[in-house]
Amino acid sequence: MTIKKSFKYRLRLTKEQESLCNQTAGSCRYVWNRALALKKELWEKKKENLSCFDLNNLLAEWKKELEWLSTSPSQSLQQVNKDLDQAFKNFFRGRGYPKFKKKGIHDSFRLPQGVTLLNQLSKKAGQVQLPKLDIVRFTKTREINGTIKHVTISKTCKNWYISFNCVVDIPKPKEIPQSHIGIDRGIKTFAQCSNREAIPTISPLKKNLKRLAKLQRELSRKKKFSSNWRKTKQKIQKLHNHIANLRSDFLHKASTQLTKSHSLIVMEDLKTKDMAKSAKGTKENPGTNVKAKSSLNRSILDQGWYAFQNYLSYKLNWRGGRLILVSPRNTSIECRICHYISKENRISQEVFQCQSCGHTENADLHASINILSRGIDPPNSFKGGVLAAGHAVIACGVEALASTAKQELLIRKSRSFGI
Ligand SMILES: [Zn+2]
Structure with missing residues (x-):
């Protein structure tokens, strides 16, 4: 049986690479929002649909118009159109309407091709060659199995991560428990x-949720967009991320x-x-x-x-x-x-x-x-x-x-x- 599995690691980027990642995520967001606005308008006015092919043609026009779009890998921008197309298919199947993207929320981009895994520098320092970004390092906390299909680069709380999405062969189970x-x-x-047997709710999660509530109260008392407000907001984001990690770790352990x-x-x-x-x-x-x-x-x-x-x-x-x-x-x-x-x-x-x-x-x-x-x-x-x-x-x-x-x-x- 083959399954899809992803392996995620923290990236160790140089200043230049980080700025290119920010730019690419920004360009992808721009393409998504512009394409979404166009699709929405066309559908509302003429009940016409723009295909992924149409959008890619438009993308070529936008690139001529806006030079900075060309600094990002083309495949990442084209992937956005594919994703948008999929989002609309999901919408027609009853899922939510695709949303406009905001800066700082789920900043990411995908690279479907040109990914080469290189030899490790040391036990925990992995290296991978990516289009436009060249060789990037990451903290390798576990082995990557299977064949890499594409990678996703994403940002959470100022840190960049790489996720290798692989296809892995798993053997047929030898023994199935009868319970x-x-x-x-x-x-x-x-x-x-x-x-x-009972699995109790984990206490670190409870403790952090109390802290989160406290920070949220603090935030509501501060003047919006002031520097203190921003600081608290950042703390909240960090804590949210920490809670999400704790939760996911707990759920994985319990389900396994x-x-x-x-x-x-x-x-x-x-x-x-x-x-x-x-x-x-x-x-x-x-x-x-x-x-x-x-x-x-x-x-x-x-x-x-x-x-x-x-x-x-x-x-x-x-x-x-x-x-x-x-x-x-x-x-x-x-x-x-x-x-x-x-x-x-x-x-x-x-x-x-x-x-x-x-x-x-x-x-x-x-x-x-x-x-x-x-x-x-x-x-x-x-x-x-x-x-x-x-x-x-x-x-x-x-x-x-x-x-x-x-x-x-x-x-x-x-x-x-x-x-
Ligand atoms: Zn009874």
Whole structure:
């Protein structure tokens, strides 16, 4: 099986190279914004579409008009047109409308050709030859596997990074674990597994989120665009980046650990609305500081859970396993023994107690077992680590059908993301 995988490293640029990177990212942004504005206008006025080919022809005209565009690698600018074309295709498939790019936000460019990996200078100093930039150095923290398809150069908090996007051959899994689990997501406990294991939310993340909230309050008190305001803004950006790194590291470790020992994982189909609800609490137990908390929850869980779902999906796929998403309806209030459904069953945030049969259990654990049984009921349908297609659908009705289709989509998406 071949998969797409990317390897990202920090670049060690010379002053000239850094300025060329800034220029190229700026030129790419210019081409994107100008092409997007044109496409938008043409579509609104005449309902006509500009193809990638048309845009490349226009690009040649713009280059004659603006000399500074020629200092950047042509392939990077043409790649922008391709990306814009793809963004519109995605839009027509129901994704968001392409946005104009702003300076300082996701500054990057791609190089599809002319990338040559050179011999390492030392154990941790890698070298690569790139068009226009010539030889650039990077801190090589791990080996690059597979065949390089293209590279992306991007800037985060004043630092430049290189990402090698490769195609890697992975061997067929020799042994597939026979274990299957359900996972209940949560705020305090990140993931409660039906086998009683639990992954707590990591504390450094919590600590940093508090610091982030403090800085954001500070920023709101400062005069906009003043030097102090800028300083705080920079601190916030840096912290955001740090949190993102912590989160991604945590999610990768957690998903690797889970997918190594289980071949079938069942989770609830994610709905963003449910996430915001968590901060509000329940009627009996209303949340405090809801607005701040829900925005924090959003940053920690929304992105985190989608990424986690993605990671689980493609990592299971590598190992011959499978992720199944089921309807989240009543998983926390339906008794797993007698199937009595009532809100009263949740006697507190922590404890589930069935008002009909009296079954009492930790609420998160109870929910995770419910989730698992929705995914694999009847249990005999689970064979050799992969659930035969359609069984989850039979078990949980029409809603699960949509979810299974969505899960397949997630696998495809994670493949095309190259992670
Ligand atoms: Zn019961």
